[in-house]
Amino acid sequence: EAQVTQNPRYLITVTGKKLTVTCSQNMNHEYMSWYRQDPGLGLRQIYYSMNVEVTDKGDVPEGYKVSRKEKRNFPLILESPSPNQTSLYFCASSSTVGRSEAFFGQGTRLTVV
Amino acid sequence: AQSVTQLGSHVSVSEGALVLLRCNYSSSVPPYLFWYVQYPNQGLQLLLKYTSAATLVKGINGFEAEFKKSETSFHLTKPSAHMSDAAEYFCAVSENYGQNFVFGPGTRLSVLP
Numbered sequence: 001e002a003q004v005t006q007n008p009r010y011l012i013t014v015t016g017k018k019l020t021v022t023c024s025q026n027m028n029h030e031y032m033s034w035y036r037q038d039p040g041l042g043l044r045q046i047y048y049s050m051n052v053e054v055t056d057k058g059d060v061p062e063g064y065k066v067s068r069k070e071k072r073n074f075p076l077i078l079e080s081p082s083p084n085q086t087s088l089y090f091c092a093s094s095s096t097v098g099r100s101e102a103f104f105g106q107g108t109r110l111t112v113v
Numbered sequence: 114a115q116s117v118t119q120l121g122s123h124v125s126v127s128e129g130a131l132v133l134l135r136c137n138y139s140s141s142v143p144p145y146l147f148w149y150v151q152y153p154n155q156g157l158q159l160l161l162k163y164t165s166a167a168t169l170v171k172g173i174n175g176f177e178a179e180f181k182k183s184e185t186s187f188h189l190t191k192p193s194a195h196m197s198d199a200a201e202y203f204c205a206v207s208e209n210y211g212q213n214f215v216f217g218p219g220t221r222l223s224v225l226p
Contacts, residue, residue: 004156031211040122042203042218043157050212090156092214099164100211101147104156 002027006091006105013081013112021076021108023091029103030096032074033058034066036087037107043090049074050096081112115140115206117217125223132191134220136178136204139185146187147205147214148178157203163187174198199224 004025013019025032033048035058045058049068063085065077074093078085088109092102120135138144145164149157161172168180174197178189187204204217 029211033214035216040218042117043216045214048213092157094211094214096209096211098210099145099162101159101162102157102205102211102214104149104158106156107154 004091004093004103004105006108009106009108011108011110015082015112016080019078019081021089023074023105024072025093026072027093029093032093034076035090035092036060037090038087083112086110086112115208115215117204117206117215119204119217119220121220122218123221125225126194127225128196129193132194132198132222134189134202136187136217137185138187138206140206140208142208145207146180148189149203149205151201194224196224198222
């Protein structure tokens with residue numbers, strides 16, 4: 001089954017404690033991205049990757065890092081989380097060949113206290 | 114730069130009534146347009162997409178949308194609302210194949226018995 005898998009689904013952490021949210025897709029998609037969803041703001045792109053070892057900032061990259069060492073994986077790293085990073089996070093992937101839509105993971109609800 | 118506006122953050126309809134969710138976009142090139150639905154505690158699921166073929170696009174669950182270039186709109190409709198349609202709906206635009214999706218702020222649909 002074609003899917004994007006994020007882990008964990010829920011995470012509560014303390015300010016300053018480094019964390020990683022994993023994302024993996026099994027569709028051999030070139031393009032992967034991370035979004036955060038906040039009430040009234042829709043989805044805002046944090047980082048994206050066009051392919052392995054190619055990443056770039058989205059609209060709200062401050063406080064986040066990503067890496068793309070393998071095509072299927074695109075982890076999101078928060079080196080020093082702060083309460084304003086409390087949000088619902090989604091990973092998505094899509095093919096850059098043809099008129100592809102974005103496929104989304106189930107989301108990770110992060111709370112930073 | 115691309116942008117998407119959705120008129121009405123919350124829309125309520127009675128069961129059996131027409132559903133109309135509005136989406137307007139700005140794009141410097143002919144865009145690819147999408148509607149996604151998000152049920153509580155779930156990721157985003159594609160409802161339908163416009164990719165420059167027919168201007169009237171049919172999607173899943175009885176939804177359809179019409180691309181109107183002169184109005185830069187892509188409104189989502191369903192003739193008869195069902196209780197199971199209660200969810201949040203997002204309109205999105207992409208100017209490139211499978212890349213750089215920009216989402217609207219979302220419209221929460223409530224269906225009243």
